[in-house]
């Protein structure tokens with residue numbers, strides 16, 4: 597079960613997601629554009645509009661996208677002197693998400709916004725149906741769709757390690773591993789589009805961002821973060837801190853797609869047209885001085901700690917020690933970021 601580090605502690609997602617928040621702000625013009633289109637066509641939602649964020653997690657980011665949408669609706673109605681519609685805001689994540697924190701922040705949203713905002717949570721996987729048919733107007737998702745529904749079965753069934761400790765074996769199996777991950781992403785993202793197409797009204801909109809890779813970077817289709825985690829764990833396995841067999845059976849269900857792959861899947865699936873698509877390096881949103889090793893370790897823990905602890909038990913002290921050593925011995929976090937350029941994909945879609 598995937599979920600981010602819960603609560604408000606030092607290594608929680610709530611306190612280690614500023615970079616993701618900067619990425620959410622990059623989606624603002626696309627969400628505003630979608631709201632403008634929806635509001636201009638007022639046959640779409642006579643009097644009410646339903647919006648959702650899928651993979652909301654917890655902390656300040658959980659409300660960021662829906663808040664942008666609610667503000668945009670209010671601005672539109674003010675500017676064009678239209679009656680405010682009722683707005684229903686629904687937040688989704690997997691059931692192990694910290695929904696206690698989410699629900700408290702939803703109450704704040706209701707109080708701070710105009711009284712016509714109603715709120716709710718929809719726990720469940722976004723690889724399943726979440727909403728009733730033809731009910732949703734705008735669906736958003738940031739930083740979540742690179743999480744797959746499961747590890748690729750071809751690898752788990754044939755016990756092919758995702759990131760072999762032995763470099764030679766890793767290079768040999770890399771094409772098979774990457775193909776299996778790409779195939780799983782294709783199946784998952786296709787299913788996601790089909791499900792959301794059922795749930796959106798005709799003309800409904802979707803704005804999503806996910807961690808991907810630049811088209812010309814063929815070396816690795818894992819996200820850089822997962823690869824860093826795999827390398828830290830591989831050192832721990834070679835030192836006997838974690839069991840080698842356990843290491844070999846650890847698969848993070850995460851894949852970094854290129855914009856070409858995304859476009860191909862969207863066109864092949866056929867329910868949506870692409871209205872805007874952007875790729876950018878998330879590092880440009882952050883002051884370089886903030887990339888200290890302790891910041892980066894907390895960032896990794898906020899995202900990967902639950903999945904690591906579930907598989908290996910509580911090995912987090914050793915994980916932190918090994919990670920600290922890595923950036924003392926092998927150059928700074930900044931050097932590492934420069935070596936592996938990252939790409940955020942942002943796509944705005946309209947249901948055909």
Ligand SMILES: C[S@@+](CC[C@H](N)C(=O)[O-])C[C@H]1O[C@@H](n2cnc3c(N)ncnc32)[C@H](O)[C@@H]1O
Nearest residue numbers: 599616651653657689690721722738739740743
């Ligand atoms: C990195 S967090 C992103 C949170 C927030 N949207 C942001 O941009 O900061 C990814 C979230 O996606 C959720 N997630 C992963 N797979 C999911 C699935 N199949 N269904 C729903 N949520 C999922 C995780 O639980 C996690 O909370």
